[in-house]
Amino acid sequence: MLKVEGLTKHYGALTAVSDVCFEVQTGEVLGFLGPNGAGKTTTMRMIAGFVPPSAGRAIVCGYPVDSEPVEAKRKLGYLPEGAPAYGEMTPADFLAFIAAARGMDAAARARRMGAVVERLQLGSVLHRPIETLSKGFRRRVGLAQAILHDPPVLILDEPTDGLDPNQKHEVRQLIAEMAPEKIIVISTHILEEVDAVCTRAIIIAGGRLLADETPAGLIARSRYHNAVTLTLAPGTAAEPVAAALGAVPGVASVEHAPGSLTMTAFPAAGDAILTRIADLAAAQEWPLDRLALESGRLDEVFRSITRQEAA
Amino acid sequence: MSPVAAIVRRELAGYFTTPLAWVFLVIFLALAGAFTFHLGGFFQREQADLAPFFNFHPWLYLFLVPAISMRLWAEERKSGSIELLMTLPVTMWQAVLAKFLAAWCFTGLALALTFPLWITVNWLGEPDNGVILAGYLGSLLMAGAFLAVGSCISAANRNQVVSFIITVAVCFVLLLAGFPLVLDFFSGWAPELLVETIAGLSFLTHFASISKGVLDLRDVVYFALVIGAWLYATAIVLEMKKAD
The missing domain is CATH 3.30.70 (Alpha-Beta Plaits)
Known part of the structure; x- marks a missing residue:
């Protein structure tokens, strides 16, 4: 279970995120919606343990991110905004590094790398430096890195950004396949994506949580509903x-x-x-x-x- | 493999996928040789030791080590990979230590590649190999201290050139802390105890005694403390500024 309790982040006088609370259960795909600069990325960074919150905390599978960060991070797969990677490495070396750093043994590494590379169709670029790859491939390398250790909780910041429509469809399908056994939180500003993959949507703007509903519930708020x-x-x-x-x-x-x-x-x-x-x-x-x-x-x-x- | 070992390996491999490693090694070895033979008068001295070699190490490191340390954290920030590194199941301290160790191993490799000098001096005469070993150890410790300083400064800002210049300046002050150039600045007004403390911080005096073969535990502890303190500062700076 992923639990977010009153997460707040101030940068000087600016409040980037203000008292955000929610809970996500296994099987749910939570979509984070909001205009640019709404605080989506900051919230995800706090959950992933990259940005320390000014107040509140996130609890991942029972491990508070602030007091037991290493245990919490073990349970998390995280795709940071922009899918950063070590550009001079090849996807093969990069994924091997992630596997080693996450303490996976040789057998698990071979099995998971094979599965992930096949699922994200990285086979053709496995031995080319990441910095020479197209945006779509780089995003998929980032996704591969996040799901490599088969974590129970996935935090994906704009997983389909920069992908073409076919690749977007592929990634949504992948998310849907993984959804039953996992907690998945994705951020997006593509509204159709919420309808396509999310079981629940949160709208956040100006750092505040404004709505927390199913996509159908959100749509029912429309004045066009049943018009x-x-x-x-x-x-x-x-x-x-x-x-x-x-x-x-x-x-x-x-x-x-x-x-x-x-x-x-x-x-x-x-x-x-x-x-x-x-x-x-x-x-x-x-x-x-x-x-x-x-x-x-x-x-x-x-x-x-x-x-x-x-x- | 432990996470620390994995990061060290990745970092080391990273050095060799860019020209940095090769440029560094070639320049380091060429300069070390040139200083030893020309400025140090290795042959003219007609003494079977490596003193002219070790004497120039502080000055070599002063400009070459910051070239390695400047990219330690600045590059992670620029590419955003720091977010990846910090969300792996490693503690901040492990990440700082791993990146430092990789850089230290690399400078250790550069130092080890000067072995032909050691062979030469053994070929020509009968040097005290214990003194030479102490010299290598002292040099490695000093390189570590330079790197730890550079690591902290690299963590504090994202511009590599700025990191380089500040690191050279800080290391220069630390090198010469025991000499009039730095001490005169303080001796006029600061209490004597402070002046003595500053004098005691000099890399050069601690290195000089080790490289003469006097392996005093205090000098070793001094370098270990310097490295530890600067790495601790690195972790604190990163904790404060990693997401900026």
């Missing part, structure tokens, strides 16, 4: 339709840009309006191109939560 968007066939007069939509019971408001054929009806809290609108459309024989129920927009939730903080 209905319809697009009329070209040549239809939109204004009468928009007016009719506004009169449907349960519709709180209708958004329609003048001249546009697309409009969105927002329900009053908790009301389901899709069937009513669909029935009305059929009765009135509106020429529809598209009628869709919105699930909600994560980027809109993200903006509204983090903007509140900024305001």
Whole structure:
């Protein structure tokens, strides 16, 4: 179990992280969301034992990072921001070094290195200096280093940054495969990633924890949640339709840009309006191109939560 | 393999993947030879000892050792690999010690490669090999002290050139602490006890007695303490500034 108790970090007068608390259980993939400079990296560095907190502490599998750092670090796999490595080393030498420094014996080293190299497709660059590799390969070397000792807790700071869409998909798949037996915390500013891999999301801005929910729960906060968007066939007069939509019971408001054929009806809290609108459309024989129920927009939730903080 | 051994091995291998190691070894050996034979008058003295060789070591180290120590921590910070190193299951003290030991082994290797001189002097005459061994030991200890100073200064800032210059300056003061150049600065106003303490800190006086073959435990302890103190300071500085 990973437990974070009131983590706080001051840099002089600046408060980078303020009283962040959460717990993560095995099987959970926790996504850390936040604008740049929100304190994601600082929080992860405190959990990994690189930055000492000004107050509070992190406990990794029962070992407090502040009082038993070596034991805690044994349980952790950590991908630092930017995936730093020793550039003059080859991935083969680098991973061998990490294995030795983590006290893995020869058999475990051979087995895990083979598995990790294959999983992250590093075979073709195994004997080229890391500094000559592309950003995508360097990121994967960093990931390989983090999962090499098969740790129960993984802290990954932007694991898919700099990867192409295929590689991103691969890494997300890898995270999903490892998820059942591990505690995984990833930071990202790619919102689709949260939906794709996380079982839980934390939004942090200005150093403060603002939301801690499942991705579905976050999406449900969107004002678009259960809204209905319809697009009329070209040549239809939109204004009468928009007016009719506004009169449907349960519709709180209708958004329609003048001249546009697309409009969105927002329900009053908790009301389901899709069937009513669909029935009305059929009765009135509106020429529809598209009628869709919105699930909600994560980027809109993200903006509204983090903007509140900024305001 | 223990984590410390793993880091030492990685560091040592790192020296040899860059030109640094080879440049250092060639320049060190060339200068050591040139000083011994030309400035030291090895042949003209017609004495079977290596005094002219050891006498120049402090001055060789003054400029060559900071070239090694300046990159010890500055490079880790610049590339961000310090974050990797500090999140491995090692203590700060182990990391500091491992990086220092690797650098010390490397200077030890450079020193060992001067063995042809030892063969030469044994070929030409019958030197007291005990004195020569003491000279090598003293030289190695002094190199360690220079490295420990450099390690701390490298930890304190991320600019390698600045590290080099400050390390040379600090080592110069420590070398000459027993000499008028440094002592005159203090003797006018400081209490006598302080002046004597400063004089007692001189690398040169401690090294001189060892290299003459007088292996006084106090001199060995002195260098061990200097190394320990500067490495301790390195760990403290890193603890404060590692994430900056």
